[in-house]
Amino acid sequence: MDMVSFLRRAIAGAISEKFDRELPAEKLQIMPTRTDFEGDFTLVTFPLASALSKAPPQIAEEIGAFLIEKYPEVSAFNVVKGFLNLSLSANFWLRFLEEVEQKDDWGSNSRGEGQKLVIEYCSPNTNKPLHLGHLRNMLLGASCALLQEELGKKVWRVQVINDRGIAICKSMLAWQLFGKGETPENTGIKGDHFVGKWYVAFEKQFMAEYEAWQASEEARAVFAERRKKDQTEKDFFKVFKNEYFNTYSQLGRQAREMLLRWEQGEPDTRALWAQMNGWVYAGFEETFEKLGISFDKNYYESDTYLLGREMVEKGLEKGLFFKAEDGSVQVDLEDVGLGTKVLLRGDGTTLYITQDLGTAHLRYEDFAMDEMTYVVADEQNYHFKVLFELLKRLGEPYADKLYHLSYGMVELPEGKMKSREGTVVDADDLIAEVIAEARKNAEERGGQDELPPEQREEINRKVGLAALKFYLLKVNPAKWMTFNPAESVDLQGQTGPYVQYAYVRIRGLERRIQKEGISLSESVNYEALHPSERALLMGLHQFPSVVEQAALEYDPSHLASHLYQLAKTFNKMWHELPIFSAGDVVARAFRLRLARVVGRTLHRGMALLGIEMPERM
């Protein structure tokens, strides 16, 4: 039962009856009453003033009087300026509670029924381990996927893996040159970290080579000839690095040759590539599992870039694109303000955008989806505008339902993460750290001593991960956020563990209900609704629309705020009112039933954020 639509109909009826005006019910402005006023819902009557040609307070008075007379569901009203505050009867709320109790899918709806969605999140490179940025990406993607399912959609989770190119060749080369037969197995290093280590080793070796070169005659000559006015030697060589890699560097030459051999399909190179990427995937998989993240299918750039080329060639035949003098294929997007974009190089090789075209089409062949969402950082906004425009022009069937969930970067209190300065926060380290913090806290608090160690560790895992996930999800995705390590492991205040704690209290009540065999049927006539009970019912009532809003806006932060709010309201009631020890059996039964539904809602809501709930903590 939706209280708001009930009130809309009732108020539209009142207006028709008392003012002889027909106003569409959905146009009425109804909102939850501010907590510092008496009432459950508020009608704003200012917008009605001109249509009804009366002063707002008077309109409010008349509607209020009408409602209270005609509807037993409305128990009281008061008017403050043009605001009509309405209280609903305890009986009405009780019926609402019963309804929620009977629905085990409270919060879901069916407005997306029949729709098929592919959602891409987490697009790692294979030369580096996952970091904090990937965490925000994955958690957002995973939560949004669940929220879309809550709308009744069929959802497939996919990722795209950038598994080829010069970067992975650097790791391969460094391992070949200096690896001395080391493997993840014989060193005990996690696969993705292992490969990342060789990438770093390459960069280090390359920098050493570069610095040595800078002292050479050749370098001096280049500097003398190419320096800009007033440019110091240091500045010059900083900018010159890429060119050095491509023209003078020994290591650079070897890496490029390796890339060439890869493209030609040379068996040894391909085997080495497959082996190193295999190590990386095993490492990634471990991290995904720790986070409770999974994918229905992985797409590899190495599989899709050729299909992308075919699509561009087809577009060229159809006259959508044009061939430039140098043989490259380009597209003119000036008319939509996106400039001119190169789609294939003169030598026929593909670009970033080309492979994304292929990947998109391949997904359609796999799933025949009618929508696709990409969860990718906001530095790629332009890329996705171009991609979506191209898919539209190519006539892809899902092209009018493409969405880029563009999320902001995660920064540290000291500023941006920089791999060169070693300030990148590693995903695995962070996960371990939050769990360790939860463990430390649990030990300080005591109270877990009677539990077996594995159970304790399971709780600490859930609490630690809840802290991390909630911390990253409570912020609006569009915003750049500051990641404060100390705050992220915090277990108090506006955090995941706070919500878990409210839930754990409720589970404690539940265990007592079972143990003592309490009957909860006495509450059918509970009349004396306490304000904090009312507030909890309000929170429950809003839950489905919050879930819907979070899903439609691709913004789990709405849900996170609401769950925090609900837990807070419960904790307040916990302190204000005796629940189990309530003297009155009717009150006790009612509060227990209410608590039970709140617990279920917290559990379900946190699950939509990808957060697990412990039974005790």
Next chain:
RNA sequence: GGUCCCGUAGCUCAGUGGAUAGAGCAACUGCCUUCUAAGCAGUCGGUCGCAGGUUCGAAUCCUGCCGGGAUCACCA
């Protein structure tokens, strides 16, 4: 320079047309012989970047300006 995003308490963030702008953290003060104190209650803290405009009503919408960022590669 073009395009887009951001600017709310010391810090991290909610609030995007409705009432006196809210939380958490930090600082300070109370509350555990009673259902888990990872909790509750309270104090302190604001020219919602600035200036105009629209509106019965603006942190929220519009215009201009200021400050910060992203992007505008035949890199990914």
